[in-house]
Amino acid sequence: MTVGTPRLHQQNVELFARLNQELKSIQGQVGSGKVDLKLSGNLHDISKLNAAEEKKSEVTQFMQNAKRASKDIEFLDVALDRLQNLTVTFQTMAVESANDMLGQKEKDLLILEAQVLKKEIFDLANQNDSSGNSLFGGMSGNKNPFIMNTDGSVSYEGSALRREVKVSPSLSVQQNFSGLEIFNNISDGEGKTSIFKLIDDFVLSLEKGANKGHSSNLFSDSGTVDLVFPSSGSETDFEFVLTTRDSTSKINTTIYDNDFSPLVSEINDLTSSTGISASIVDGNRVRLQGSAVELNLSNFSTSNFDPEKSFVSVIKDVSSSVVAEKITESRIESDLIIEKIQDAFEQFSTARAQVA
Template identity: 25%
Template sequence: MTVSTKMFADQMLNRFSQLNEEIQLRQTQVSTGKEITQASDKPIEAVKLSAMEERVTQLSGFQRNVATAQERLTMADTTLENVDNIMTQMRERVIAANNDTFSEPDLDAIRVEVSELRDALVGLANTRTPDGQALFGGYNTDLQPFREGPDGHVNYLGDGGQHTLAASESMRLPTSVNGGEVFMQISTDAGSQSLFDIVDSFIAALSTAATHEDTLVATEREGMFLRINADRTPRDLSFVLSGPEGSASITVPDVVDGSHSGVADAINARTFETGITGSVNEGRLKLTSTTGEISLSDLAVEGVDLAAKEPAFTITTGGDPVVTMVPKAQTLSAQLSKIVDAGQDIAISRTTVGARLQRAEVQEEVLASRSVTLESQVNEMSAADLEKVITELQSLLMTQNAARQAYSQIGQTTLFDYLK
């Protein structure tokens, strides 16, 4: 079979092209350090490698989310620590305020201080992350979750959700605690109450402590003249009545402003225990006893669980000066238990944050371990054997050079050279 000069040239050019492609492939492998430089090199291995690289990218996303969760939880822990410190100061102030030796100016000084601490609490509840998201607003991270209304009452504008981030294929990690649960649902003996309402109650009690009493006492035989001041909403009323015969806890249902007859009837029903009788005289409630000794204390009113700056329910005497009795909830002594309850709930919320932070740290270690293993597998599949590749490259370059020299010599030979 004869081979024409043109066919020989075409074959050599094709071979040179193949050598160039092989050399370029090895050079790319050396420069990148990767075995597979494009999917066409090894299609099956390339598909597997692509899937593994996607998993690496996904793991990186999980790791960023865990880092963000840790940052938010750490900020929440620091914020709640500051709230806890403020509640400790509140507890110290309410204990101090219950000292009988404190004068009205002393109580005013405490009230001013507590008012400043209250404003600090509102600011802490509205804490934002470095990227401007509300820390305690639930899913509503863009708005200010705690806002004071025209009446001075602090309202929660967030929702009941828990802000979370994906920490794995099957785990979402909470990044804080819900502000509605932390600040608006303090567990007390009177039920769930707002932290801010509890603090406002303390401030109100400080405002009225010097001018209102929690006990009314009469020692004269002419008795005690009282007026019940309330709104038109029927409420159950209870108090402890003490007289020459002893004491009795008396409950009167559906009391409204000026409803003295019902109270008198309830008192007369227990006269055998107290030695006190009640009657209505000129629109007032009159209490009398055989010896003149009468004591009215522990006033409790249905629905009145917190102190108010202007108490809606009071009992006033008809003497001079007028003495005003307020429900137990209005007294300074009633504030201590609520302040303590609030501090305990904040401590529990901080414990919850700590547990979630620990969970995030554990997940961080799990993801780091998975990432190391996966990256090792990716490197094992994608990394080129540089010693082998360089050896092959050198061999190809030598082959290319030899082929060029041979082709050059053969290409210069003509028919006349064979006829000599």
């Protein structure tokens, strides 16, 4: 509803001028003595004068509201433009991080750049307009609707509703956005995540040195491979996809007290179509065997995410415990992070289009 603000402002200006002319005419006649307004004989003219004064006051307020809304929209446009540019920078960083040849020095530099990026977006999220009201706090009176917690996470304490102002008797226009719809509305599979959490996941993928969420060919050395899953604790849901040249199978099971027999059973139920069988070696170490030339594991996720432990270790030499590679939890997979950054850019672009 912001596009019509200049037009409404012009209409209010014209109405104000017309009312002002009528008031001057009546007041001029009274002042010159041509007309003597007495309550007993001129009740209609007196009522008309009072109504015109009230209407003039109302239109004046609408004009002031329209001017203020226009200024607020200008602030929003600048902020959203900056957010778009920062998101492009973030996308460039994420693409660069997906390079398997990236050294530790380059990773450390990207981590530093990501932390600076997060701080700049955080400052933009708490930016105020010329009147001191937050651009992304909604109807709340909080000047700083976003809070940086001691662990580095960001919380929103503003309103879920936008702030609006009346610019005519029947129309209101928005003055700001709710921070939830701008910064906390990025698609995350089944739910939503925030741009701040997305940056944290990006940093985490670099710190752990494992931003790859899909395996190499698990059968590259032989038709046998061991997978070491994270400890389940009392209860954990595990999900991943096994892919051969001829089949794709989604495994989704709940593990209790580190007993991985349900996962093994689910894989074995599909042996006729996949050619892959499973068995428990010890605890959370599961052995896969088969005649397939190629086997890949991807889209791994766990309900008890722990950045220190949520990965699958791949042991190709099953006579040893040497880890050949680690498959990260899907939320810190580089390809998925890049997809989420694209969604964030679209969110910012859509919001800016509303105020353009």
